Amino acid sequence: MKKNILHLDLDTFFVSCERLIDSRLQKRPLLVGGTGDRGVVAACSYETRLFGVHSGMSMKVAKRLCPEAVTIRGNTSIYSKYSQIVTEIVKEKVPLFEKASIDEFYADLTGMDTFFGSYKYASELRQRIIKESGLPISFGLSGNKIVSKVATGEAKPNNQLLINEGFEKEFMAPLSIRKIPSVGEKTYQILRNLGIEKVKVIQEMPVEMLVSVLGLNGRTIWKRANGIDNPPLIPFHERKSISTERTFNKDTIDMKKLSQTIFAMAENLAYQLRKGDKLAAVIVIKIRYSDFNTYTKQVKIPYTSADHIIIPTVVALFKKLYQRRLLIRLVGVKITDIVSGSYQINLFDDSEQMLDLYNAMDAIRNKYGALSVTRAAAMGAKSIGRFSNPFNGEPPALLAHRKQ
Numbered sequence: 001m002k003k004n005i006l007h008l009d010l011d012t013f014f015v016s017c018e019r020l021i022d023s024r025l026q027k028r029p030l031l032v033g034g035t036g037d038r039g040v041v042a043a044c045s046y047e048t049r050l051f052g053v054h055s056g057m058s059m060k061v062a063k064r065l066c067p068e069a070v071t072i073r074g075n076t077s078i079y080s081k082y083s084q085i086v087t088e089i090v091k092e093k094v095p096l097f098e099k100a101s102i103d104e105f106y107a108d109l110t111g112m113d114t115f116f117g118s119y120k121y122a123s124e125l126r127q128r129i130i131k132e133s134g135l136p137i138s139f140g141l142s143g144n145k146i147v148s149k150v151a152t153g154e155a156k157p158n159n160q161l162l163i164n165e166g167f168e169k170e171f172m173a174p175l176s177i178r179k180i181p182s183v184g185e186k187t188y189q190i191l192r193n194l195g196i197e198k199v200k201v202i203q204e205m206p207v208e209m210l211v212s213v214l215g216l217n218g219r220t221i222w223k224r225a226n227g228i229d230n231p232p233l234i235p236f237h238e239r240k241s242i243s244t245e246r247t248f249n250k251d252t253i254d255m256k257k258l259s260q261t262i263f264a265m266a267e268n269l270a271y272q273l274r275k276g277d278k279l280a281a282v283i284v285i286k287i288r289y290s291d292f293n294t295y296t297k298q299v300k301i302p303y304t305s306a307d308h309i310i311i312p313t314v315v316a317l318f319k320k321l322y323q324r325r326l327l328i329r330l331v332g333v334k335i336t337d338i339v340s341g342s343y344q345i346n347l348f349d350d351s352e353q354m355l356d357l358y359n360a361m362d363a364i365r366n367k368y369g370a371l372s373v374t375r376a377a378a379m380g381a382k383s384i385g386r387f388s389n390p391f392n393g394e395p396p397a398l399l400a401h402r403k404q
Helices: 013-021 059-065 076-093 118-133 145-155 168-172 185-193 199-203 207-214 216-225 255-275 307-321 343-348 352-368
Strands: 005-010 030-033 041-044 070-072 097-101 104-108 137-142 160-162 241-252 278-289 294-304 328-340 385-388 397-399
Touching: 005 118, 005 145, 013 030, 013 041, 013 076, 030 059, 041 059, 076 097, 076 104, 076 118, 076 294, 118 137, 118 160, 137 145, 145 160, 145 168, 168 199, 185 207, 199 216, 207 216, 241 255, 241 278, 255 278, 255 307, 255 328, 278 307, 294 307, 294 328, 307 328
Parallel strands: 030 070, 137 160
Antiparallel strands: 005 104, 005 137, 030 041, 097 104, 097 328, 241 328, 241 385, 278 294, 278 328
């Protein structure tokens, strides 16, 4: 059966949400992110891009390039709310979909041609999202995820594009190699140094040549350039979670030990989110007392993977839950409602210094292990406990689990 894979992307999502709240911002150059000179641009309107502004740029540089831009700090609660509105619409209308990030979706419309027509169905879905959310959204529709994603980018802003079966390679050929998903800055520079600028050149190359230059990633890029790479959809599951627990060898009421343990758990889970390019919106705390009665408490937060948001939330939630003043046998932390998404959403109140700190700490952990570096507040926690990770499909691992 002919595949029909839809890619939906909310246009300049943070900017569009702000304009929906305040109509005076329509068509004005707009920057969303950290508002201080050391802040970072999380999102920018199309008007600012004409001046060379892009997300991830220093806010100070962005303001210099586009001094007329309105700067807004951003509100993750608002963006999470609108993301959920769109998610519910997609969930109702599409039997199988992937929530790739807070503002991006894939949907499998295969087989709908028989009854509705996939392009007609996708068009009606897009119009419903626009009507009920008030947000602009674009889509690409083709036989696989990669071509559909590229098509969405070509359709923007606020438009749609169908790539018929058999025309994938022709569609990709005239585009810049930058348009190929997985071609980052380093790969782009390597290809440009070889004189490769357009996708068509890659299409005409033997795949072995690209592999010799780029390694295994060269094969992936060659397949994507030819419109034949077809990664599967990852079905959206709201209950996906990561968690960690700690069972004490001796029941305790030592608040210093408990606080250090909870802090270390939260720090490790936040790192696991960033490592997997994930964001989470629900935090759950678990306590089992010496009498084996178990209690949990949870709170919903804006999508994040930031230590400075997750750790204080976990600590505060533990203090609210710990009411019985009995000896504690076990503590646990779970993070749920996980979606794919970059760290970008956390840039509203971050400085470049904080981002550099996160990147440096995560680089050490990636090289030497998750427990190789930690904050001083967690130093007393000798182990974190059992950790379950759904991102790679492997069974739960045991991370430095030992009873104390």
